[in-house]
Amino acid sequence: METIPERLDWGWVLGYDLNTHRSATTVVADSKYGTVENFFACHDRGLHAPMPDLGEAAAKRSVKRRIFPEAAFPMEALLPTRWRL
Numbered sequence: 001m002e003t004i005p006e007r008l009d010w011g012w013v014l015g016y017d018l019n020t021h022r023s024a025t026t027v028v029a030d031s032k033y034g035t036v037e038n039f040f041a042c043h044d045r046g047l048h049a050p051m052p053d054l055g056e057a058a059a060k061r062s063v064k065r066r067i068f069p070e071a072a073f074p075m076e077a078l079l080p081t082r083w084r085l
Contacts, residue, residue: 027048
């Protein structure tokens, strides 16, 4: 099962600003939002983003579930797509 990264929805940040008349300073999200794109977007907006990194979370999950990481299958990248697992 592949984890699909999510983009942060900035509409709720703007809604928060309009409803409270205060600017958000921190964005909290779970690991599926912890992508490079989202970290940079938060940085560009001056927002603190203490969310877990998607890649680190996936690696921890794989170890916990005793699943081999992609790095364990270096030859698979050389196979035609139709033969891959």
